[in-house]
Amino acid sequence: MNTFLLKSLLTGLFLVGCLSLSLAQPVVSNIRTDYTADRMKITYDVQKLTEQDSVYLQIASRTKGLLKIRTVTGDVGRNLSSGTNKVIYWDFALDGFTMGDEAIQPIVGVKEAPRKQTIGRGPLSALASIAVPGLGNMLVHRKVGYRPLITVAYGGLLVYGFLERQKANEQYDRYMSEPYERDATPYYDAANQHRKRYMNAFRGAGLILAADVIYSVIKGVQNDRLRRTASQRITVQYFGNTPILAYHLTF
Structure with a gap:
């Protein structure tokens, strides 16, 4: 019984640590897309965002991988706040792309600004x-x-x-x-x-x-x-709705 309680306690502390870590990271969710003849509209929600963090858009093609996109406007870059129904526009026609039958996936990610780390005494x-x-x-x-x-x-x-x-x-x-x-x-x-x-x-x-x-x-x-x-630190970044662990090393 004591061993079971110890394992339960350690598991609980681990889960609490993971939860506190995830709660501290920006979270992108609820990504939606809409098309016109020459433009893609990407709508998303984001939480835990600071003005120093940078929101970016990537477009993944099933056959070509990540596309080289340039003409992106809307709620991207820095100086953004958390909220719902954020909108990014990609003018794919200006970038020389057409929306055919090929499946593509928009990826909205957040590049976090370095968080100030307070180190205690020795x-x-x-x-x-x-x-x-x-x-x-x-x-x-x-x-x-x-x-x-x-x-x-x-x-x-x-x-x-x-x-x-x-x-x-x-x-x-x-x-x-x-x-x-x-x-x-x-x-x-x-x-x-x-x-x-x-x-x-x-x-x-x-x-x-x-x-x-x-x-x-x-x-x-x-x-x-x-x-x-x-x-060293580990953060959680979101590519689309998929959480990805990222390892950072700063000298």
Whole structure:
């Protein structure tokens, strides 16, 4: 059962990562075409587009491959916004083509502008987590987000642990002050219960601290590696309605 849950968790995290990746990329959909005697009208929808991204049109022929087209107007190029019913016109007659029986496929794609990548600090940020758990995590990511909850959880467990230890000491003192074992036993049992609670609380706080420090070191090393080596990313581009993974390498 534990193995199944672990696999399910990892699969879920992978799917969430893929979903967040796809949600960040421009999406072209719902491509339609219409013809006149000398012009093709291509209508499409696009989402997640920035003004720096560039929309382009390609025409694929079943026998000739990609055609060399020149006379293209409408919603192409940069400085476009997301929306529906975007229109591109291709004057195929001016480019020397005729629309015969040959099957052709319009391809509307988006060339993404480089997204600014924020790289957090290095592994020494883990020292900040030793002082304040969660702080190193903020530094390696350069964002706050949910990370103050780490500090709250760590501090809450410590406070709870100290309170339970105080109660354990009080119950043990009462146990020692009782002259008869029969009357003293309940205090001894209560002291043991409080002791178990504060020990578990301190262990939990220690695990939170250790996990935060280790993660901050690992993430910090990755950040340093990103600064020293090439920047790599995978994006999702759309050719027509078909998603294509694109690998980018920038030195």
